[in-house]
Amino acid sequence: MRFSDPRQASGHSSERQMAYAAKWASEHGLLLDETLSLRDEGLSAYHQRHIKYGALGVFLVAVEQGRIPTGSVLVVEGLDRLSRAEPIQAQAQLAQIVNAGITVVTASDGKKYSREHLKANPMDLVYSLLVMIRAHEESDTKSKRVLASIRKQCEGWIAGANRALIRNGKDPVWLRPVDGQWQEIPERVAAVREGLRLYLIGYGATKIIERLTEQGLSLTGRGPQSLQIYRLVKQRALIGEKEITLGTDTYRIPGYYPSLLTKAEWDGLQLATSGRGRRKAKGPVPHILTGIGITVCGYCGRALVGQNIGTRNRDELGRIQPGHRRLHCTSYSHGGCSVGGSVSVYPFERALMDYCSDIVNLQALYGADRSAGPLAKLTKAQQDMVDVVNNLERLTDAMLASAEDGVPLTFAK
Template sequence: MTSVYSYLRFSDARQSIGDSAARQMQYAARWAAEHGMQLDDKLSMRDEGLSAYHQQHVKTGALGVFLRAIAEGRIVPGSVLIVEGLDRLSRAEPVLAQAQLSQIITAGITVVTASDGKTYTRESLRTQPMDLVYSLLIMIRAHEESATKSRRVSAALIRQVEGWQAGTYRGPIRAGHDPAYLSWDAQAGCWAVDPVRAAAVRRMIELYRLGLGSTHIVRRLLEEGLSPTGGVMPPSHIYRIIRSRALYGDRELVLDGQAHVLSGYYPALMTRVEWDELQLLAEERSGVSRRVRGELPHMLTGSGIARCGYCGSALAGQHMYKRRKPGELLADGYRRLLCSGKTMQVQCPRPGSCSVAPVERAIMRYCSDQIQLDDLLRGTDTSGADRAQLAKLRASSADRQRQIDRLTAALAQDDGAAPLAVLRQIRALEAEQQRDQAESERLERALAASAAGTLTHDQAAEWAALAEAAVERHDFDARVRAREMIATTFAGITVYHHGLVEPDTGAIDILLRTRSGVTRSLTIDRRTGDRRVQITRQRPPTSPAG
């Protein structure tokens, strides 16, 4: 028996209140019974709160799933789709709306509109082409109604934004989504902070600073009974929260392509300085894997900075859990650091492995000494270059804004239609402005962090505390934090697991390279990780790749 599908859509979920949905479902059931067909209740579709003007119901809603099912041949020809009206299917530009209707009809599916009882099939449109014109007129009217409403809403929102910036309006601006830990208290006329959800956000940021990845953060929050949104949160949502200006109280709105910043719109969960530091941390992590695997996180491997000194291949970590004695920590010898050259089909002149414990121990101890840590991190001051780059960006931004202003003024004096080439030029200039603005903000954060002074005694003390907890006690959180500190401090760690001299003296040589370009070398005992007096190199190493 041929299936009948029903599709309901409300751009505002509040429209579903009442008997409209029930009336449409009854019409669909009655139509199916009158034509000897069966209404498929399992695949009857509802898109509540999804806009047809912005195509949300196609991008993320049930109609999009139905259209994909048609394209994949899972909806058989002869099936029937019942909608209240063609404007329920789409309010997009008429050419796009017509294409969606054509996709359904040309697949052999009949479209029935409950509002006027009309039926659209490929055969009916061939014999009665005026129905095609009629459908197009309905779509044109629906799009114009939505476009007019959108312009009115945008104009009202812009007035509210301007009122907020001028200090004459202090109500809520209903556009986009507000943070889930806030709600508008109409009686008090201000935002109210949900203390439980706000605590979850603070804990989430704490775990992020610790070095955990998004999946582990979500898992930890669930274990602790916390949720920033009050429900299940996808891991990707964490990065959106961390990047949000709402954390320090500002709100950024984009209306009609123009960005507006409302300072102090929300209650702040942190200061601007703290937020800038968080953004700097996020930028340092960008493009570097922070995935933590297993019960004993690797501190040196997995982030792309540890390399074999003999062939330049990445180093891999291996934990031999099966050899661990019951009730004991995994012995140092069963935590290995391996050259991946063989796996990557690279001929390493000194293949093999060593225990990772002495390497971890040596690096953590080295950074626990305040003098040595200062020497590492103060090595190259890049603030001068950053200031020069920032000045250059600001100058080019000002020049570009003058170009935009001139083009805009010229268009305002011309009564005719704006030339497409000029509009494209303005869009290109605006895109360049946005890129420069993002880079300027990054440099400003870096300079602010540098001016604040990131080197303190507490930093060396943290390395010392982690050396004990992470390396000796195998504490999970301590190892994750140590992994994060190593990855943000060093751009490269090159390990010569058989040393740099011949014959083998039982030493490991390590070359440390910080993100500021400082290099330091360590010679350590292969078993204990204790520093040795560095021996004059008898055989210079081959330059490692990467």
């Protein structure tokens, strides 16, 4: 059983789908196992959420592991309940179930799909593909219409022609809609303001959450989570902007929310955030690549920090093993970087020292600016190119002038 919109839970969708299954089982003399009903309520089959996060995904894993007995029957209202993905993907999911010896029944049209039935009636496989194509096209069209509508709303807000609430994305936890207007939740606003104050004076996320809890404050009401702080300081909703990403376009809608910070306060917060990850390396063996601002993470732009591990496992000279001196991004542990892990600092230090050594040697050889020689060659080559172009133009003019008598063979060559 599946439907996309949670509001359908209050309608007749569930009752209708259950009635289909009960009727089919009764007509075919089968026992309907209601203890194993698979419900994906409010999960989209177009975006495959019912497979990524829902019961159907669990069922497919059980099929792959052979935990569903051969001869079982899976009843769905229609193939569009099973999947609205791209047809080739949807048919692969159907084939996975059927190849495991499970019969899929679409109760609304009385069709059944099993290896034996499809072998005897191969056109039913074509029919299933056509149904999947239609289901995907319907969802794709609906998705494009919804995106176009949201895009129009965003552009209307920015142009000042629309002031209706835009139902897309997450709204800040300190606000709630009341009669089409945003209303502040006093206890949430107090928690946000106190959290930002503590952040700006240097408190870490864990300490901030502890202080808020001591004061009986909560940012979301869903329990203490230090990641809430790092998400909060990046939310443009603090200055009243709603940020919506549609495909490759990102809309920033100013004045959508009541703001908690001025633009100057927001800029100060972002400045504090950008410098938050800068800290000096600790330990008996410092890293020459960290703490001086010359290395940053290539994915998020935050500072890198050195880490010495396994300090007891040293070589015969008492040195830390090369692979035990690591570099990692300071913001990864705070959820601010998408790429985790660490890397040995040894190859980078060797490369840097080799490069510096080469530069010193080259400057000694040149005795002056080492770029002077190559620049002189470049200037000479540019002048030669000008001369060649001028010569070609003169040849072209001569060929055109003698066109009536035919182009001489020498010029043609």
